[in-house]
């Protein structure tokens with residue numbers, strides 16, 4: 001990071017100089033000016049397909065895409081510990097599919113790779129007050145936690161939510177806390193990059 005700090009010796013002019021957003025934000029906070037933290041107008045964001053937020057209500061967000069690119073359960077130990085849950089349920093979205101209503105305000109970050117609460121990618125994003133985990137922000141994508149989506153009170157609405165965020169596979173199944181007999185694709189580690197296993201973790 002040091003090499004792209006202001007005055008860090010780069011001979012190239014900073015293309016951002018003169019832009020209001022850059023002048024207003026110190027360079028280390030420039031991430032707040034891009035999705036999903038940049039506050040966008042309704043017109044720009046488009047039709048809202050889902051709304052969600054944390055338990056205490058301080059953090060709210062909107063999603064402009066009906067279905068994630070992919071949804072999965074991650075059974076890795078890191079997810080078990082950080083979520084205090086048997087596994088993590090994550091739905092992959094483009095960053096521009098999501099918009100935090102209060103921008104970056106009220107959010108807390110934890111980059112588990114480096115064990116720091118400084119904003120560094122990839123990072124876990126939660127409510128700074130009630131600590132509800134909201135998503136993992138990667139370098140290119142966001143892994144939103146569908147448990148934080150608000151759906152209506154009717155069974156139809158619940159069914160729609162279940163269908164939209166239904167998983168296509170399990171990952172890091174070798175570290176699981178329970179067997180899940182759903183017949184879905186299961187990877188011992190990362191998807192597409194580890195062994196396929198059955199519901200009981202046996203290599204297939």
Ligand SMILES: [Zn+2]
Nearest residue numbers: 054056127130
């Ligand atoms: Zn909260």
Ligand SMILES: [Zn+2]
Nearest residue numbers: 074075076079
């Ligand atoms: Zn995991």
